[in-house]
Amino acid sequence: MLIQARVTVTLKNGVLDPQGKAISGSLAALGFAGVNAVRQGKVFDIALEALDRRTAEADLNAMCEKLLANTVIEDYAVEIV
């Protein structure tokens, strides 16, 4: 069956995010005064062929561990949509 999944990779708490800081500064410069913090992450929309949801989830977790996320500094979440 064809599975459509969304993998979200975000920096762990405590890891510095200069890109997020820069975006936060730009938003303030544009007049958005209420912005306290911005953290940027990545999202992957993956279409994959798998036997069932369970196999797909296992595969997606393995993809994150091996390629999509740097688990030293990043967290990931897998969601089948």
Add this chain to the structure above:
Amino acid sequence: MLIQARVTVTLKNGVLDPQGKAISGSLAALGFAGVNAVRQGKVFDIALEALDRRTAEADLNAMCEKLLANTVIEDYAVEIV
């Protein structure tokens, strides 16, 4: 009130995504045979101070239009968490 929001920015359908293609190729090379397609997007976790949810949503949409997304080639979704 402090609002925590997640903004997801993804490429519109039909827009070429060479980065996604490269990831898809790498996943295949790693042995994940079932992967049909990968599209990469961005996610922004934003903490902002706003009067209420409604104001926050309006602000977040304006942020997307002005800075976070290139609406010619990208779609965005705002979600208050």
